[in-house]
Amino acid sequence: MLPTPNLDHLSSKDYEQIYEPSEDTFLLLDALESEITFIKNEINPCICLEIGSGSGCVSTFLGQLLGNNSTVLFCTDINPNATSITVETGRRNSIYLDSITTNLTSGLLPRLYHSVDILCCNPPYAVTPHEDIYSKNIIEKAWAGGINGREVIDMILPLANDLLSDNGTFYLLVISDNKPDEIREKMWKQYQFHSEVVISRLAGREKLIILKFRRNGRNIND
Template identity: 35%
Template sequence: MCEVYPPSEDTFLLLEALEKEGIKDKECLEIGVGSGVITEFLAENNNVDGIDINPKAIEITKNKCKNCRIFYSDLFSDVKKKYDVIIFNPPYVPEERRFDSIFDRSWHGGKNGREVIDKFLDQFDSFLDNGGKMYLLHSSLCDPKKTLRILKEKGFKTETLKSKKLFFEELTVIKSERDSNIKGD
């Protein structure tokens, strides 16, 4: 049985988008490090913190990324600073049943796939520095229009960096940054 979320189509799409962005010399936070692929990539040119709720994911990523700070946090529960860049590939698969295992929580997005996404959207801007950017992997299974509406209401402009159609869904990478035409906090 898998102990951490393995690199998958969504991981690689997010990685491609981040490679194209050329993020350098930034303070970065990856939420849900999983196998550590994204954190390891970002650590080549940035200061990176990575968080997860899965102790095995934390252990694996710490071993891959010796110069990163990897620690337990349920979303932002144990995050104490602001970042230039926040990256999140959230659990988004809609599922009525509740799952208790840590591994299942890496993909299970709740009844409509938005349970974790909505909590993240409520909190992330408090941990994003002025001029910071947020990158979110999103699935067509969990109402991306709602996410875009929430981001706009919070004063963020958005851009779709990459997308990929799969058999039963379309994955997109959304980049968000504060709209300079809208007064923020």
Template identity: 40%
Template sequence: METADYSSLPKNIFLDVYEPAEDTFIMIDALEKDLDFINKLRPSICLEVGSGSGVISATIAKALGPICYLCTDINPVAVHATKILTQSNDVSVDVIQTNLVEAFGTRLKNAVDVLIFNPPYVPSPSEEMNVDNLSLATCGGSKGREVMDRFFPYVSKLISENGVFYLTCISQNNIEDIQKHSSLHKLQMCIVLDRKCGMEHLFVLRFTST
């Protein structure tokens, strides 16, 4: 898979938008590893939560071709960045500013074939989570789990019968406990990819309905 070009984004946008980093690229690599599997699902809707720059969605959109791509981000500057980046890569993606997937209500009930989230996962004091746009992008609160755990209840309501959910996390998030937690939400988990990057041991997890 060819990583989308993000040189169209002005450098100073990264003062407010998460700049693609190792966690972004491991998600792209995991999607590439699973590309045949994803293609076999014959997906029609792909939704990325917390799209930031938009590089993950632009990359998967180039690889999968013309289906419906939706993105959300809570940060309005990230929504703007995703629009610029996807347009400059000639892919059609609809981007919405919302908290997680709240704006969709029940409209996407069991309709999403590929769901992607590289969430803020760094363990941090809860009060540091919403200080500015970059803390929103990185600070995951207690055990780095606060945002991803808030998202799990939505997952089985969003994904289609054979749909898949990809999530980035790190070892401090406690992978075994994520598995237990997700099973409460009728999801089964496997590890698609893991990689040590400096201090971080990154994982991309894949969830399907039980």
């Protein structure tokens, strides 16, 4: 098992500015680790993209799992503090991350159209009033997902269709309140993406789930 990236350079002061890695982050790490043989053998990714990288922990870990210098690791975050800390986390762990401050993937399309081999995202998923997704508080923005916690997720789903390469795979963290079955059905009906649950875990009253989507594949555990 690969250890979690070293985050010793981050203090409680930093976590007032960016999302602190939590149970959801660690579940995404576990999912990527459990998938690494598939990722290396079946996808052999050239381009990875994480939407909402926060501390950079997830993309750094993915870079370490891949263990090569030939995969480009792009990260985006709407929070400029997260963008710079993402680069620093990568650097401290000898992983080069190309980190961009932007809303979701603005500016990356159309250049990365159908080019991303691994897309991953731990989005703002908490159920909140609609207006909270526009909060000026950057930490609130990190977790506020609006109605059913789905408002940001629903903006990301069509981007996955635009971004993923033919053999690409999308790993998305959701909670049960986000209605994961509905998300899977939507991805199937609108974009013919096959899906499966990679891993799930209870964290307090929340059930955290990692969904995996592929253009080519088959639906598992429907």
